[in-house]
Amino acid sequence: MAQTNIETNASAGRVLTITRVFGASPVLVxxxxxxxxxxLQWLGPRDYPASYVESDLRVGGKWRACLDSQASGEKLWHGGVYREIVPGKRLAFTFAWDQADGRSGLETLVSINxxxxxxxxxxxxxxxxxxxxEDCDGHREGWNSAFDRLEELLAQE
Structure with a gap:
């Protein structure tokens, strides 16, 4: 089973850190x-799998995705901008949910080593x-469900 660790700091529970070990090379992950x-094969929690993903993988390039509720059909659009790309080693990008009025919500920074x-x-x-x-906890649940799906995908390859 994958190991998950949550780290809190001076931001009082508003920083999410998850560690996982995947049975594949860094290049594949x-x-x-x-x-x-x-x-498209793993992004999103089990009950909100991605139905759309686009990516301009370059520093300054944009990404966009849509998660679809399996129960209600609700669509959750979100996206951001790539900030750092080191193939096989590091990826950093901004993340913001689309709001009902079409504007972007709170922008967070995602960094993955x-x-x-x-x-x-x-x-x-x-x-x-x-x-x-609470927002941090919600993302922890969502990302961990998605990473469970990623672990299953990598195990098949």
């Missing part, structure tokens, strides 16, 4: 985060800073 076709460990990958994922600890 990075590719799962950077290739829109592969992202991929470290090789004996043929596996230690992924350290951090997203910050949330408005409230």
């Amino acid at each position: 990075f590719d799962a985060f950077s290739d829109p076709k592969r992202m 991929f470290e090789g460990q004996n043929g596996k990958t230690l992924m350290t994922f951090q997203q910050s800073e949330f408005d409230t600890p």
